[in-house]
Amino acid sequence: xxxxxxxxxxxxxxxxxxxxxxxxxxxxxxxxxxxxxxxxxxxxxxxxxxxxxxxxxxxxxxxxxxxxxxxxxxxxxxxxxxxxxxxxxxxxxxxxxxxxxxxxxxxxxxxxxxxxxxxxxxxxxxxxxxxxxxxxxxxxxxxxxxxxxxxxxxxxxxxxxxxxxxxxxxxxxxxxxxxxxxxxxxxxx
Amino acid sequence: xxxxxxxxxxxxxxxxxxxxxxxxxxxxxxxxxxxxxxxxxxxxxxxxxxxxxxxxxxxxxxxxxxxxxxxxxxxxxxxxxxxxxxxxxxxxxxxxxxxxxxxxxxxxxxxxxxxxxxxxxxxxxxxxxxxxxxxxxxxxxxxxxxxxxxxxxxxxxxxxxxxxxxxxxxxxxxxxxxxxxxxxxxxxxxxxxxxxxxxxxxxxxxxxxxxxxxxxxxxxxxxxxxxxxxxxxxxxxxxxxxxxxxxxxxxxxxxxxxxxxxxxxxxxxxxxxxxxxxxxxxxxxxxxxxxxxxxxxxxxxxxxxxxxxxxxxxxxxxxxxxxxxxxxxxxxxxxxxxxxxxxxxxxxxxxxxxxxxxxxxxxxxxxxxxxxxxxxxxxxxxxxxxxxxxxxxxxxxxxxxxxxxxxxxxxxxxxxxxxxxxxxxxxxxxxxxxxxxxxxxxxxxxxxxxxxxxxxxxxxxxxxxxxxxxxxxxxxxxxxxxxxxxxxxxxxxxxxxxxxxxxxxxxxxxxxxxxxxxxxxxxxxxxxxxxxxxxxxxxxxxxxxxxxxxxxxxxxxxxxxxxxxxxxxxxxxxxxxxxxxxxxxxxxxxxxxxxxxxxxxxxxxxxxxxxxxxxxxxxxxxxxxxxxxxxxxxxxxxxxxxxx
Numbered sequence: 001x002x003x004x005x006x007x008x009x010x011x012x013x014x015x016x017x018x019x020x021x022x023x024x025x026x027x028x029x030x031x032x033x034x035x036x037x038x039x040x041x042x043x044x045x046x047x048x049x050x051x052x053x054x055x056x057x058x059x060x061x062x063x064x065x066x067x068x069x070x071x072x073x074x075x076x077x078x079x080x081x082x083x084x085x086x087x088x089x090x091x092x093x094x095x096x097x098x099x100x101x102x103x104x105x106x107x108x109x110x111x112x113x114x115x116x117x118x119x120x121x122x123x124x125x126x127x128x129x130x131x132x133x134x135x136x137x138x139x140x141x142x143x144x145x146x147x148x149x150x151x152x153x154x155x156x157x158x159x160x161x162x163x164x165x166x167x168x169x170x171x172x173x174x175x176x177x178x179x180x181x182x183x184x185x186x187x188x189x
Numbered sequence: 190x191x192x193x194x195x196x197x198x199x200x201x202x203x204x205x206x207x208x209x210x211x212x213x214x215x216x217x218x219x220x221x222x223x224x225x226x227x228x229x230x231x232x233x234x235x236x237x238x239x240x241x242x243x244x245x246x247x248x249x250x251x252x253x254x255x256x257x258x259x260x261x262x263x264x265x266x267x268x269x270x271x272x273x274x275x276x277x278x279x280x281x282x283x284x285x286x287x288x289x290x291x292x293x294x295x296x297x298x299x300x301x302x303x304x305x306x307x308x309x310x311x312x313x314x315x316x317x318x319x320x321x322x323x324x325x326x327x328x329x330x331x332x333x334x335x336x337x338x339x340x341x342x343x344x345x346x347x348x349x350x351x352x353x354x355x356x357x358x359x360x361x362x363x364x365x366x367x368x369x370x371x372x373x374x375x376x377x378x379x380x381x382x383x384x385x386x387x388x389x390x391x392x393x394x395x396x397x398x399x400x401x402x403x404x405x406x407x408x409x410x411x412x413x414x415x416x417x418x419x420x421x422x423x424x425x426x427x428x429x430x431x432x433x434x435x436x437x438x439x440x441x442x443x444x445x446x447x448x449x450x451x452x453x454x455x456x457x458x459x460x461x462x463x464x465x466x467x468x469x470x471x472x473x474x475x476x477x478x479x480x481x482x483x484x485x486x487x488x489x490x491x492x493x494x495x496x497x498x499x500x501x502x503x504x505x506x507x508x509x510x511x512x513x514x515x516x517x518x519x520x521x522x523x524x525x526x527x528x529x530x531x532x533x534x535x536x537x538x539x540x541x542x543x544x545x546x547x548x549x550x551x552x553x554x555x556x557x558x559x560x561x562x563x564x565x566x567x568x569x570x571x572x573x574x575x576x577x578x579x580x581x582x583x584x585x586x587x588x589x590x591x592x593x594x595x596x597x598x599x600x601x602x603x604x605x606x607x608x609x610x611x612x613x614x615x616x617x618x619x620x621x622x623x624x625x626x627x628x629x630x631x632x633x634x635x636x637x638x639x640x641x642x643x644x645x646x647x648x649x650x651x652x653x654x655x656x657x658x659x660x661x662x663x664x665x666x667x668x669x670x671x672x673x674x675x676x677x678x679x680x681x682x683x684x685x686x687x688x689x690x691x692x693x694x695x696x697x698x699x700x701x702x703x704x705x706x707x708x709x710x711x712x713x714x715x716x717x718x719x720x721x722x723x724x725x726x727x728x729x730x731x732x733x734x735x736x737x738x739x740x741x742x743x744x745x746x747x748x749x750x751x752x753x754x755x756x757x758x759x760x761x762x763x764x765x766x767x768x769x770x771x772x773x774x775x776x777x778x779x780x781x782x783x784x785x786x787x788x789x790x791x792x793x794x795x796x797x798x799x800x801x802x803x804x805x806x807x808x809x810x811x812x813x814x815x816x817x818x819x820x821x822x823x824x825x826x827x828x829x830x831x832x833x
Contacts, residue, residue, distance in 0.1 A: 039229060043237060080707070097656070157240070
């Protein structure tokens, strides 16, 4: 058990228990960690507020805002929990899951999971510039015509945005999102 | 290594005190409390981008396609249940048969064949096999982990022999603890009550530079005795102390090393002899190496020592050395191949008594194993077939082969149909070959010189559905068993001597149904129902007429209902109900019981909980023949947990 002794020896200096208890109270503002897909689910939910869809995307006044997942669903129930009973401008949210592009009817935000997102061309061709915000964490997704890619970099999530692709689909992206995203300038599909 | 009997208690106390004193709050991060969806939604997009995220693989998605009856309970399930030990946590798994025998012994099995020495289940803690080669079963009183550090417990009912190895005849329990990175900071918890008299756990997790994370813990508890059917104290109160560590080193992006270990020591009262003394320890080293995007190698090495002295019955000192190597690789577009090699050496020294003897008392045995499985994507992401086999060599029966074939067919994004056929073996352990009773001649039972492996052929068909708030699973099975253990007269009709042999055969069939539903964001319910029938018959010529009475004591059905409710004012209320049919062969009546936990979290750092266990009756029996039966009393305990 030499290892245990070594670890104890390297532990920080001793503090009386009482001091520790008191000090512990003041540590509320410490780093919070979150699960990757919990955070990505909240991003997807938030994108609804930062994107303006053309009128034809919502044929009825009560057409729900549909967030779709294409392929293996990495979110489990998190996406359903995140969306919950939320409304945006009176519209309910709806989560749909697809395993091929042909199944996609009404959809506003589409998360393309791996491995589908690794070969996005056929999916994007199938969507034919319909007003659907395409999102994935697959490598090179935004360069290859996808709209938003989640990049996990040193345990933090960054966004890449392909403006040409969103414009081709007649989606208007709010400046709040543009400010924080890395803009990819390669043309859309 | 010094004698763990003396080292363990001292280390445990030192660690418990040391952890409290050494920890510095500046290092602490909020452990275990990952931010909720509600909290995350309040953050701005910039704040979201500044959050540190942990990439926990979300098993349920992978599970959704697994071609076996697998259930997973998570850290949250365990935490919210109020379970205070590993066996209590296993009560959350609805496809397991879990019965408390007395204050410290548990009968735990899957697909039946439960007994005080249930022997058809493989149990792993972070890759370390914890069933004993003495009887192929688990001494549950010494299998413990700090439950707050458990990431999840995966339970497969049905054979898992191809990938998992010998003894995975009727199921696999795989306890997986969190990486040290996920358990940073100081956590102190403790409490006490009526049955669980007192307990405390201290864990500290820190970092050594940017690539090494570690945690160390110390814990201890004392439990009240169970009672005799008349209500008198059964004098089996006990206490344990345990300490351990885990260290994860991200040596590079393609190499990861984990070291972990535990030491424990405990004493258990006996009514008619001196205290039972148990102690032991283990140390595990793991290395995983990513060869390429489609290929990874893992190697694991461990040493495990257990000491058990039961005055009047027997004593045992057991050393286990184990090394495993596994390689997973993708071949072409359609083949995912995983293969591995393993070697295991045991050195077992038994001190015999007048009551029973293991002869020879001291044995050294070794096992060689190899396995290969190819998962073939016949239609990628839709139709997958996995074919594999395990080949094992043991000192008792030589080479043994355990093949399996599994098919999973994704009918839709949410539904998967699966089917499996497998051959699994329960290879001999010391008790089958080397047990003599009484401890000296003339023997009533004189070992089992001809005992060979028990064989199972299992057929399974299941369906799993997961969509939005609902997860549903149905598994059905039919198994045939040959060579089940029996006790045969050597010179019939003279009853003794008798030997242990393979004179019985049998069948089992049944269904396991589970459902998990998120009614609202703050209210989740989960239910499970298992139907199980087992029939055992003597082979022609066998003199064993017990029809397996000592091999399987299992209720025909069991039902579970769990509810997790988030209340206003930082309160959470959890309840778990179980209804277990009678165990006919032991005349144990059927029973229903209720556990409940109320938690108040006034600040993110502090949890105050009140837990009630077996609330419906003053006392009830779960297992055991009338003459030796113990009953379990209602228990209530309070729990305080601080996270710094």
